[in-house]
Amino acid sequence: MDTKIICLAVLSQGDATGYEIKGAFEEGPFSYFQDVSFGSIYPALTRALEDELVSVTNFPQAGRPGKKVYAITSKGRGALLDAFAKETPGDKVTCDFLFKALYSQLLGPTSTQTMIDRRVADLGANIDRLENCDHGTEEMGPREAFVSGFGLAIYRAMRAYILENGDKLVAADRKLDHAVSAAAAD
Amino acid sequence: MDTKIICLAVLSQGDATGYEIKGAFEEGPFSYFQDVSFGSIYPALTRALEDELVSVTNFPQAGRPGKKVYAITSKGRGALLDAFAKETPGDKVTCDFLFKALYSQLLGPTSTQTMIDRRVADLGANIDRLENCDHGTEEMGPREAFVSGFGLAIYRAMRAYILENGDKLVAADRKLDHAVSAAAAD
DNA sequence: TACCCATATATCGGCTCGATATATGCTCGG
DNA sequence: CCGAGCATATATCGAGCCGATATATGGGTA
Missing domain, CATH: 1.10.10.10 (Winged helix-like DNA-binding domain superfamily/Winged helix DNA-binding domain)
Structure with missing residues (x-):
């Protein structure tokens, strides 16, 4: 905006x-x-x-x-x-994590796992912040509650998805690592 | 990035x-x-x-x-x-819709409802696109599937949240409208 | 035939971010 | 008791980014 x-x-x-x-x-x-x-x-x-x-x-x-x-x-x-x-442009999830995930073979399985763990922890911190904010100090109107709840829902969905599918990303990198090792052994 | x-x-x-x-x-x-x-x-x-x-x-x-x-x-x-x-900065959901929602009293209940409907339709279109892409033409590797699945999960969470809570936003605007009308009648 | 689209590179203005400068009072730890 | 750092408050600068626009032409479609 x-x-x-x-x-x-x-x-x-x-x-x-x-x-x-x-x-x-x-x-x-x-x-x-x-x-x-x-x-x-x-x-x-x-x-x-x-x-x-x-x-x-x-x-x-x-x-x-x-x-x-x-x-x-x-x-x-x-x-x-x-x-x-005026009409609003659609939403955009700007996220370096996703870009790195798309090219995670550059990182290798260990670093990819580290990145995933860090992201999950980060999202957890954001979720805590929004949850506490909710019960927070001053009165929150319905609009504020809507926007804050939206963030909470999105962050939870992100964390759930990463927790559930992150291992597939690591597995892909591990497989590639083996292939490289095998080729090097030739 | x-x-x-x-x-x-x-x-x-x-x-x-x-x-x-x-x-x-x-x-x-x-x-x-x-x-x-x-x-x-x-x-x-x-x-x-x-x-x-x-x-x-x-x-x-x-x-x-x-x-x-x-x-x-x-x-x-x-x-x-x-x-x-290097460490990545956290994710950001850039979204004019949320900004407008925070100030929806400027729109009034009718326009707010329109905005919500449009956003839900928009998200639906995005979801369809990602779903069809999934079964799509060329082979998709695990990394591509992860990133595309992430988008799908987030968009679904967004739509679900708006569908469930959008009426609260409209209700807040309607209440304000009544208050303004009552004040004008004085 | 006329028009628009895909291919392909490049630049410009306006805007944004992040860092930095300036200036001062207050608080907290050593 | 003193210095470090932070909160208050405005402003500017360089680097980089977006969207629009220019240029050039072959191919497809109405």
């Missing part, structure tokens, strides 16, 4: 600084599907300001760099609604 | 042109988790050539632009192995 739209969406629920916009996604249950870097946010806010989609108020602070609190304008609200009305 | 590494990985299984490297991912069962654009491939191949990770052979063709067939070098093989040995 376009950084400009992310900013507008956050601002539609209340004024915020660039720092706070990043904070809305970098931790909490939503970091699994969306994150934004400062290198995107600040230029995006500047562009949005030029297009009059947002307005700024400066709050100089002693010592620290002054806060710049952004607010969405009615033009910005229109742009946000337009973007939401 | 770095485009340079994608190119090297494809070339490790045989010489290819830039056009063929793109073809390896843009269709077939692997497009769901990885794709590369020409705008990335050609510059990446040029850089790899400068770093002596690949070599080229030119095949001028009558009429058409000449094919440039790339081959991986031993230095390139080393770089590929290094990249595979």
Whole structure:
């Protein structure tokens, strides 16, 4: 999703600084599907300001760099609604693990097994985080619960699949290893 | 995954042109988790050539632009192995649908329902494609089967979750709608 | 015949990420 | 009691990526 739209969406629920916009996604249950870097946010806010989609108020602070609190304008609200009305591109599971799996013969059976174990552990950590988040501190609305539950369901499905089929990947690499050894013995 | 590494990985299984490297991912069962654009491939191949990770052979063709067939070098093989040995960043489910779901009050119940229906249909199409691919034409090795099966499992989990919980999202938007109407009536 | 598609390479603008710079107060461990 | 590191807060830069566009032409289809 376009950084400009992310900013507008956050601002539609209340004024915020660039720092706070990043904070809305970098931790909490939503970091699994969306994150934004400062290198995107600040230029995006500047562009949005030029297009009059947002307005700024400066709050100089002693010592620290002054806060710049952004607010969405009615033009910005229109742009946000337009973007939401447009059709969304399909989902994408971006995952280096899958790419490596496709070429696991480069790793060999031992490293492949290590990679699988690491991925399962990683997914477990993510699942724990989302589960605890669920019972967590502040009240979670139905939308937040839906998105967080979605992540939980996907992560569980990933782990289950890897746990069930990972050995086939290792077996393929082991078979190739034997074939190479046999050829070398000739 | 770095485009340079994608190119090297494809070339490790045989010489290819830039056009063929793109073809390896843009269709077939692997497009769901990885794709590369020409705008990335050609510059990446040029850089790899400068770093002596690949070599080229030119095949001028009558009429058409000449094919440039790339081959991986031993230095390139080393770089590929290094990249595979490094730890991978965790998976990411990039999905505009989830972002919109988080802010579905901007859409209202009707549009939210439409969005959900469209997403379910879309996922169904993807599932069909992966299922048919599975029984498909050419022989699929265990690695290809693993990756393709992974996609199938994830898409099914997504669809199941949305089918089961989508109504909660719509209900939240409907409730808000009523509240707004009541406030307007005051 | 006209049009679009497949083959094939290449570049450009705009955008994104990750790293880095700047500036300061607060907290925690040694 | 002092320094390290972290939280707050903005901003910029280089490298790389995506999508669109340009170029060139043979083959198939309406």
